[in-house]
Structure formats: structure tokens, C-alpha cells
Amino acid sequence: xxxxxxxxxxxxxxxxxxxxxxxxxxxxxxxxxxxxxxxxxxxxxxxxxxxxxxxxxxxxxxxxxxxxxxxxxxxxxxxxxxxxxxxxxxxxxxxxxxxxxxxxxxxxxxxxxxxxxxxxxxxxxxxxxxxxxxxxxxxxxxxxxxxxxxxxxxxxxxxxxxxxxxxxxxxxxxxxxxxxxxxx
Amino acid sequence: xxxxxxxxxxxxxxxxxxxxxxxxxxxxxxxxxxxxxxxxxxxxxxxxxxxxxxxxxxxxxxxxxxxxxxxxxxxxxxxxxxxxxxxxxxxxxxxxxxxxxxxxxxxxxxxxxxxxxxxxxxxxxxxxxxxxxxxxxxxxxxxxxxxxxxxxxxxxxxxxxxxxxxxxxxxxxxxxxxxxxxxxxxxxxxxxxxxxx
Numbered sequence: 084x085x086x087x088x089x090x091x092x093x094x095x096x097x098x099x100x101x102x103x104x105x106x107x108x109x110x111x112x113x114x115x116x117x118x119x120x121x122x123x124x125x126x127x128x129x130x131x132x133x134x135x136x137x138x139x140x141x142x143x144x145x146x147x148x149x150x151x152x153x154x155x156x157x158x159x160x161x162x163x164x165x166x167x168x169x170x171x172x173x174x175x176x177x178x179x180x181x182x183x184x185x186x187x188x189x190x191x192x193x194x195x196x197x198x199x200x201x202x203x204x205x206x207x208x209x210x211x212x213x214x215x216x217x218x219x220x221x222x223x224x225x226x227x228x229x230x231x232x233x234x235x236x237x238x239x240x241x242x243x244x245x246x247x248x249x250x251x252x253x254x255x256x257x258x259x260x261x262x263x264x265x266x267x
Numbered sequence: 268x269x270x271x272x273x274x275x276x277x278x279x280x281x282x283x284x285x286x287x288x289x290x291x292x293x294x295x296x297x298x299x300x301x302x303x304x305x306x307x308x309x310x311x312x313x314x315x316x317x318x319x320x321x322x323x324x325x326x327x328x329x330x331x332x333x334x335x336x337x338x339x340x341x342x343x344x345x346x347x348x349x350x351x352x353x354x355x356x357x358x359x360x361x362x363x364x365x366x367x368x369x370x371x372x373x374x375x376x377x378x379x380x381x382x383x384x385x386x387x388x389x390x391x392x393x394x395x396x397x398x399x400x401x402x403x404x405x406x407x408x409x410x411x412x413x414x415x416x417x418x419x420x421x422x423x424x425x426x427x428x429x430x431x432x433x434x435x436x437x438x439x440x441x442x443x444x445x446x447x448x449x450x451x452x453x454x455x456x457x458x459x460x461x462x463x464x
Contacts, residue, residue: 153330156459182456184426211431212423213455225419227402227459245401246459 123193126205128185131216134208137178138219138234144241144260145234146177148248149208149220152191153183157229160247161199164231167254168203174261181207182228235260289399292451296322296413299394301356301387302368304375309387311354311413318350318443319416321435322407324395325355325386327362327370327377329403329458334425339404340383342421346439350411355386358395359403359461363388392462402457408438416442420455 129137137147148164150157168177179201181192188207196205210216217226221243224230233242233256242256290296300310314320323339326332343353355378357363362374368390370378378386389395398407408417417438422430434453441448 151456154458155328156461211429214420214423214453217454217456224454225401225405226454226456228456229459 123195123197124201124205126181126188126192126196126207128188129180129206129208131208131210131212131219133206134180134210134216134219137180137206138238140234140236140238141176142236144175144236144257146171146175146253146257147220147232147234148177148179149182149228149230149232150179151182151228152187152195154228156247158195160229161195161201163248163250164203165199165201167250167257168201170254171257171261175257177203179203179205181205183207185209233257233260289397290407290415290418292415292418294415296398296407296409296415298413301389301394303385303387304370304378306367306369309354309385311409314352314354314385315409315411315413316347316350316352317411319408319410319413320352320354322398322409323353323355324400324403324405324460325357325382326359326403326458326460327357327374327381328359331425331457332403334427335404335421336381338421338427342436343384345436349439349443351408351439351443353384355382355384356389356394356400357386358389358392358400360392360463361461363390392460395460395462401460402454403460404457406435408435408442410442416448417451419453420457423453423455425455425457 137145150161152158164179171177179196183192185207192205192207208216213226217224220230220232221240223243224245227245229247231244231248231253232240233253235241241260242253244253296311298310298312300308303309311320311322339353357370357374357378362371363369364371368388369375370388395401400407404421406417406419406421407415410416417435419434421433421435423432423434424430432450432453434450437450438448
């Protein structure tokens, strides 16, 4: 009877160790130098042509936020952007464009977006020429992050913010484009 | 009422104009005086080489700057012998003591351990405003007469793995050879200089 109990305890301990080992292997990168992969929103790689398409409105105002996981103010403003996306869903087209390394497209970028519960379409810009991409967005931009640009349905710039957006300001600018003027 | 509106409009125009100060290519950079990490005042004219200087806006926190630090030191070493010196400027409010124009403790240590050139501190980002600097890293190359020859990125690839257009080195080489600088400005993605509110 005691022998049976010992076997049972040993079996339970072995099973527990196997479960722990499996959990650890799932939580850590499997190979040396590999980055962990997290579930999160799909992030689509674009080049400068893809960026050009995003900058062309399709009947609605377009809001684009350029950001990176390594950019502190970008992370700081993100909760406001998620709130804004929920408030204006269907009224504007809102995209985020990450300037992170391409190697982070399945790791740190979706991880952050997932943590933020971000639902807006997410892109990662990979270009050999930062200067051309920056110039395409705005002549007022020198490449510092974050940058948020609001485009009118005709593609012209309605508002551009270098640095952290102020929620009240950006929503007021959007309201000018999506709310009919009620004044007499 | 009209007078008040006119006054307000004039003040707004003045404010915008004051904020938009910057230096254009071909313009002359005025001599400036800023403190180094010890609090000692340093000037452009005392630091620059016979063929000029690069005013390089840096940050001890910006990951993009960190990718460039080694390259900055390499370029600084390569061109110091040719009469062009590097002058680092830290204008980030988050990295400067509020009461004094000195780096916060860990920034001071980081700069001492990282850069092989002098880094000055721009309390209140007054100098950054004057030049119109917005990003780190961001370079302003002036020749021996303080004329702005190049403004912008160091090269086209922050990772350093695929540099095809080393903007800053090319500008130096052209200026040193007495040739026209083909590309006098280029932008690249970087960190926003953290300004006072």
C-alpha cells in the first residue's frame, strides 16, 4: 500500500514538473536570439507606396498617428488615441503607422497594441529613405515622433500635431470635419 | 472691441513668428554660450575647429540617438583632424536640472561615459527654439565662418547596417574640398526634443 502511495506521489510530481516545463517553454523564446511572439492585432508592413495610399482619403477624413514602441511620448498618448478611435469609429478612417524595426512587426508592436486594446488598422513603415517618407507626409515634419495628421476628405491637411496630442484639441479639429455646422 | 481683436491678432502673429525662428542653409549662426556638464560656459567660437563645427542635438534617453552614439564618436574622431569639431547639445527638459542648467545626475554620467566630444546644456530649450531644432539626433553643420552648410540627419539608416547615403560625412567632404554640397538637408525618424510646457 505504501509502495503504491509512493508511486502515486512520484507520478503526480513528475506530471507537475512536466506542466511547469511546458509553461516555461511557451513563455520564452524557443531559440537563441529569437524574439518572443505575442498575440495581438495584425500589423501590416507598408512601403512608401503603401503610405501614399493611406494618405489618400476615401470619402472620409483620415487620421494617421506615426509612432514607435521606443518612443516614450508615443506610448504616453496611445490610450487617448484608443479612446478617440472608439468615439469616431465609422466617422473617420484612423490608422497607426509604426516606425519600429521590421523585426518587431510580430513581437513588440502587436504586444503593445494588444495591451492598449487598439483596434485601428495598424501598419509598420519600412523604407530605405526616411526623408522621402517624411516629405510625403508633410513639409512641416522633420521626422520626430509622435506625429498625428488629420486629413480632410479632399486630402489636404486639416491639422498636424508634432508631439503628444491634446485630446480636446484633436477632437475639436475632427468635429469640424464630421459634424455639420449647426450655426445659422 | 475691434481694437482688442486687432491687438490680440497682432500678438498671435508675433507669437507665431517668435516661435518660428530658425536658421536657413546659407544663413549665419550667431555665436552662442551654453554651460557644459560642470556648469562652465562654452561658446561656439571657442569650440569650433578651423573648418567649422557640428551642432548635434542629442538625448541620453532617445533610443535612436543611442544607435548613433558610436557613429557620432567615429565621425567626430575622423573629422577632428580635418578641423571640424562636434558640439553636442542636450535641450531635453527631462534631462536637465530644473533649478540649474546642468544635467541630472545619471545624464551627466551617461554623457561622460558615452561622448568623446563636449556636450552643452540648453535649459528651457531656448537654443533649440532659436535654431528650430525638433528632433534627436539632428545636426547643424556650420563652416569656419559660422555659415550653415547642412542641416538634418546623420545618414539614412539608424541601424547602421545599410548606410547608402552618409549625409553628414558627404557634406563635410564636399565642404572640405571646396565643392558645392549636393544635399544640404535630410530628415530621418527620431525622438522629439522634450520642451518646457
